[in-house]
Amino acid sequence: MWHQGRAWFIGADIDTDQIMPTPYLALRTNEDLGRHVLSGNDPAWPGRFAPGDVLFAGANFGCGSSREHAPRGLKGAGIACVVAPSFARIFFRNAINIGLPLLILPEVQTGAGGEPVWVDSESGQVRRSAEGPVLQGAKPPGIIRDILAHGGLMPYVKARSAAVSTV
Amino acid sequence: MTITEKIIASHADLPRVRPGDFVEARVDQTWSDDLGSPLTMGLLEEHGLKVWDPSRMFVTSMVNSPAQSIQTATVLKSIRRLTGKLEIPHYEMGKAAIHNALGIEIGKTLPGELIAGGNSHACMAGGLGCFATGMGSTDIAAILATGRTWLEVPRTIRFRFVGKLRPWVTGKDLMLHVIGRIGFSGADNAAMEFCGEPIDTLEVEERLSMTNMAIEAGAQNAIIEPDAKTLAYVDKIAQRAFTPVYGDRDAEISEEHVIDVSELEPVIALPSLPSNTRPLTAVKGIRFDQVYIGSCTNGWMTDMRVAASILKGRKVSDALRVIIIPSTAQIHRQCVEEGLAQVFLEAGCAFSMPTCGPCIGAHMGILAEGERCLSTSNRNFPGRQGHVKSETYLCNPAVAAATAVKGELCGPDDL
Numbered sequence: 001m002w003h004q005g006r007a008w009f010i011g012a013d014i015d016t017d018q019i020m021p022t023p024y025l026a027l028r029t030n031e032d033l034g035r036h037v038l039s040g041n042d043p044a045w046p047g048r049f050a051p052g053d054v055l056f057a058g059a060n061f062g063c064g065s066s067r068e069h070a071p072r073g074l075k076g077a078g079i080a081c082v083v084a085p086s087f088a089r090i091f092f093r094n095a096i097n098i099g100l101p102l103l104i105l106p107e108v109q110t111g112a113g114g115e116p117v118w119v120d121s122e123s124g125q126v127r128r129s130a131e132g133p134v135l136q137g138a139k140p141p142g143i144i145r146d147i148l149a150h151g152g153l154m155p156y157v158k159a160r161s162a163a164v165s166t167v
Numbered sequence: 168m169t170i171t172e173k174i175i176a177s178h179a180d181l182p183r184v185r186p187g188d189f190v191e192a193r194v195d196q197t198w199s200d201d202l203g204s205p206l207t208m209g210l211l212e213e214h215g216l217k218v219w220d221p222s223r224m225f226v227t228s229m230v231n232s233p234a235q236s237i238q239t240a241t242v243l244k245s246i247r248r249l250t251g252k253l254e255i256p257h258y259e260m261g262k263a264a265i266h267n268a269l270g271i272e273i274g275k276t277l278p279g280e281l282i283a284g285g286n287s288h289a290c291m292a293g294g295l296g297c298f299a300t301g302m303g304s305t306d307i308a309a310i311l312a313t314g315r316t317w318l319e320v321p322r323t324i325r326f327r328f329v330g331k332l333r334p335w336v337t338g339k340d341l342m343l344h345v346i347g348r349i350g351f352s353g354a355d356n357a358a359m360e361f362c363g364e365p366i367d368t369l370e371v372e373e374r375l376s377m378t379n380m381a382i383e384a385g386a387q388n389a390i391i392e393p394d395a396k397t398l399a400y401v402d403k404i405a406q407r408a409f410t411p412v413y414g415d416r417d418a419e420i421s422e423e424h425v426i427d428v429s430e431l432e433p434v435i436a437l438p439s440l441p442s443n444t445r446p447l448t449a450v451k452g453i454r455f456d457q458v459y460i461g462s463c464t465n466g467w468m469t470d471m472r473v474a475a476s477i478l479k480g481r482k483v484s485d486a487l488r489v490i491i492i493p494s495t496a497q498i499h500r501q502c503v504e505e506g507l508a509q510v511f512l513e514a515g516c517a518f519s520m521p522t523c524g525p526c527i528g529a530h531m532g533i534l535a536e537g538e539r540c541l542s543t544s545n546r547n548f549p550g551r552q553g554h555v556k557s558e559t560y561l562c563n564p565a566v567a568a569a570t571a572v573k574g575e576l577c578g579p580d581d582l
Contacts, residue, residue: 013351017527017546017548017549018549021528021550022527022529026231026236026241026242028206040549040550040555041549059352060352060355060385063351063352063385064287064382064546065287065546066203066285066286066301067203068203068303068305086352086355088352088355089356089385089387090287090302090303090382093302094303094306097303097306097309098305141189142189143189143317152305153305153309154210154214154305154308157309157312157313158214158216
């Protein structure tokens with residue numbers, strides 16, 4: 001399903017310390033974390049984002065610390081999808097686990113920032129303009145699509161494991 | 168199959184697995200710190216889920232402990248409540264340790280086991296011959312509820328070391344050299360396997376310093392097949408029966424790097440990626456505001472003894488401040504018993520109880536704008552240890568101790 005949002009662009013090797021700096025790790029809600037997201041890269045970032053925005057990053061986005069506060073902050077700031085040529089493995093799991101779609105697109109995208117963009121994270125497609133060509137990214141593997149379809153890992157685990165005991 | 172594939176296959180109850188397979192595997196041990204565990208345990212509470220086996224989990228309050236603000240005190244209080252409710256073992260200051268080190272110290276990460284810890288440096292345990300990987304809070308919550316996790320079987324990149332190590336070249340230097348060579352995401356999602364005579368000669372704790380930093384090359388895990396030294400190390404502390412696993416001689420691997428260590432010097436990683444490495448002689452003379460010896464990477468007893476051997480009878484330079492922090496409460500006590508604490512204090516170092524504080528820029532050594540730290544920890548990202556315009560350089564404990572004395576970057580032979 002195509003989603004239209006505003007595009008923002010950031011470089012390669014953005015680590016999770018930059019996405020969510022240590023002083024904010026005691027914050028609990030996605031919304032509170034979202035007010036500081038990417039401030040370790042540039043303090044101006046959080047003020048730019050609005051619900052539905054799409055973040056385009058260079059390779060290896062989310063490298064470093066396993067802190068789940070990083071994808072939670074992106075989600076809390078309203079980011080609807082992150083697009084990058086590659087994601088660090090733990091960040092990738094964390095984002096899928098909390099229901100933040102990621103899209104792997106081989107080409108690095110750049111731009112001024114704020115312009116409209118269309119993404120379809122299920123089919124792995126991106127369009128930079130309403131009538132422009134479709135850029136084909138990777139279609140996520142089955143288990144990733146399953147987890148996202150359930151809205152994240154906890155609902156997925158609850159739904160499919162009869163062995164899980166609830167209190 | 169490689170050792171990594173064999174461990175995953177046995178825990179997924181499959182006769183064999185191949186790189187790229189998605190499997191569901193049993194987890195032998197998991198843990199979490201005071202950053203991730205409130206999220207993890209909060210999810211269990213929110214979804215009304217029970218813990219599958221509390222003895223397979225522990226929580227340490229180490230990063231922001233002792234509480235450094237009312238906000239973190241409140242988080243630590245919530246951890247006490249949640250661990251009590253879920254009957255999960257909880258280690259606090261005085262008994263605690265940096266969690267990645269604690270699992271090893273208390274004999275809960277063992278050869279042949281499958282370990283998933285709630286921290287990116289959980290991969291350190293692979294130095295004992297287990298499959299160990301780091302995960303986030305929701306993954307750990309799902310493991311707590313089910314005892315299982317999903318994994319993509321990694322391809323194996325083997326690093327075969329040859330030659331004889333020169334003095335003051337440690338496991339840390341081998342790993343920094345590898346990361347500098349293959350790049351910051353050079354082992355993306357892969358298993359890094361280390362072997363060869365130089366690895367055999369390393370102390371077990373130096374091997375752990377290597378596997379600790381696998382995540383700095385993007386790897387899923389790093390692993391060293393257990394030898395007699397490993398088994399002697401874990402036999403003393405093992406809390407469960409275990410079966411060492413070894414790879415097949417004809418196992419398929421995706422790459423092999425042969426690395427001759429004969430000419431290798433101590434390695435320094437310059438800001439602001441662990442892959443930005445130089446040999447020590449190329450960057451000697453750099454001045455620092457702070458030297459930090461500790462963290463899960465290099466806060467082991469082996470590291471404390473090396474640092475003390477250089478600091479004994481010497482004073483640290485007035486040009487900088489020095490912080491020494493053992494990884495665990497037990498190592499802290501042992502430093503006192505062996506007289507190392509006395510050496511550190513007489514040299515003019517601050518010698519602290521265990522905490523992750525300075526490594527992660529949480530407390531006990533945060534850097535101001537423009538300040539520069541030489542650190543034995545594992546990361547030198549922008550702003551990692553404090554202000555976004557501070558700088559961190561990475562090195563081994565011998566170089567850190569020598570630099571502390573001279574006041575500028577040098578090796579022990581320069582004193």
